Amino acid sequence: MADQIRPERERPVRRRRKMQSITMADVAELAKVSPSTVSLYLRRPEAVSASAGSAIARAIDKLNYVPNLVAGGLAAASSRAVSIIVPSVRNAFFAETVSAMQAALRKERLQVILGHTEYDEREEEDLVRTALSWAPAAIVLTGLSHSDATRRMLSKTTVPVIEIWELGGPQIDTAIGFHHQQVGAASARHLIQQGRRHLAYLGARMHEDRRARLRCDGFVAAAQEAGVSVEVIQHPAPASAEVGAMLISETLQQHASTDGVACSNDHVALGVLFECERLGLAVPDRLAVVGFGDLSFSAACNPPLTTIRPSGDLIGKEAARLIIEHLAGHDMPEHATIDTRFTLLHRRSS
């Protein structure tokens, strides 16, 4: 089918969609330099002479030229985009990371392409596939747990992969985050230090949220190690104050002696505080409460919530830094691990 004999082409009357667009060639012409020089100026201004540089700058300004990054991405076989895949930006933790990362990447004119897995590995797989078709400068994934197909796809590419918000498992390449078990353990130790001997962990959506599960595991392990009683009460719904209220009443019903709880996050802890207030249960005297997240209300609530502040912001910044350095030629350290830690904020709920 490809080798048929064809007569001469006649008139190639071919008018392509015109597009108004002003191209690099227009700028080059006006600045009286070659397109290559314009391209070079745009990518490494210090590499062109001051005179050429200013002529180009003037031309760009005059023509109101906007470079076509799609064309650039195709030619360079790597686009100035970073694909960030998180469970959901409705989750304040990831919103913070995404926000910090976007702010840092923007300065290097890198775009953020966003995807939400909704805690679904198959969804993640699909997002990674699409992400790859953009030839991004880097791919950022949340957590260390991915489907086999996802791993396979990523191992076949040369695109740098960064996993965030989790440490302590097998990582694809670079990981930035902290150990969730350590968070759980820190909560448990804190409660024990406050004299509590009957602990409980209140978990929301732990079947899907692997990191909440890890925190729970760390909590239980540390409590057991200290020889203190510990229970786990959970609910499949996503973390919310309602779930917190339900969980604490269930806990007190089943284990009336409970005197210290850690919650899978501050939303849950807030619900616990509200429910205790309704039940007339003194916090922290009768029950100490520890949250996770240090959300916007945590310091202001009544009593102020003892919680663990993760480093969502720092995670984003570090990820951006690594990507930018990699782009600048510094090879990204292979299989690096950056522990961004967390902080326990001891407030009056414990």
Add this chain to the structure above:
Amino acid sequence: MADQIRPERERPVRRRRKMQSITMADVAELAKVSPSTVSLYLRRPEAVSASAGSAIARAIDKLNYVPNLVAGGLAAASSRAVSIIVPSVRNAFFAETVSAMQAALRKERLQVILGHTEYDEREEEDLVRTALSWAPAAIVLTGLSHSDATRRMLSKTTVPVIEIWELGGPQIDTAIGFHHQQVGAASARHLIQQGRRHLAYLGARMHEDRRARLRCDGFVAAAQEAGVSVEVIQHPAPASAEVGAMLISETLQQHASTDGVACSNDHVALGVLFECERLGLAVPDRLAVVGFGDLSFSAACNPPLTTIRPSGDLIGKEAARLIIEHLAGHDMPEHATIDTRFTLLHRRSS
């Protein structure tokens, strides 16, 4: 400089970066069809014969082909990306919209490119400029207020522009959202209906957050219209429970008779509830509180918060729908306005 005489080119020994990538041509070869047919199949599978289609599908599968959307975007002069520019995803409202939109766009294999203005018009301008260099399928902006340069850039392109989260001003093209003055007015009327006669509006960051200001304006206007006393107490910091606590204590100090407040959002309202509890002030008996946002904690707090639920989710869905329809050839209605409304949730804080 372009017309210099050059000797014959010698050996064009030119090895380009190879890239492992499997291209459409590889698929075409394996499926024994031309690349055009593969392309056609990918874009409109119903246009190729069943036999060719399945051969192509098999080849794609076998080769693990991932289409290069960057190349596609260049050739088609429009990429399968939608640029969404919001003040910040750390704000739960916008997170919800972005999330809903991403979910809807994904189904049509459209990518979301995200940008944060941090409530800065100059920043927005810059983001729009970069957005345009991606030749996106659409640009989504937050609010109706933009810099002149932004307007100019957008008017010069053929990229559809959608403004979200605000109605009632001059719009660039399509706008999806609701009238914030109506929100304010609804809050005021509700409080008046509950018998309150000394109102106050507690505003956070109103100098930057134009929409909070509009809600405030609507609140004041409705109160005045009803002949009820109304005060505005504000703080420049972003909305938070701390700010809410500060604002309510300032309010009560300056206007002791205040018996009903509306807050610029539920974070602020939550702070009011906490502060009232500390002060021993009965809500709603002594003070009725209305929030805005129906955030995760609003139904669970103590007392449950009367608030106004905006339609962040719907805004995202509608925006996505319009974009998808436009891509399918249905021209987007010019200068359309979609009012997604809001709902007042009367709970026990008023």
Add this chain to the structure above:
DNA sequence: TTTATCAATCGTAGCGCTATGATCCGCGCC
């Protein structure tokens, strides 16, 4: 003077795809 070096600039060949218009071929109809 010749040669080497270096910074600045340039010309060209793609990058992988899509849109366009052409071609091919089977079918029904005059």
Add this chain to the structure above:
DNA sequence: GGCGCGGATCATAGCGCTACGATTGATAAA
């Protein structure tokens, strides 16, 4: 048999840019 029609398929010309390697011209070193 000739013709028109339309579905299926194809070849080709870019899309706007970047990377590569070459070229130029000035300066330093031999």
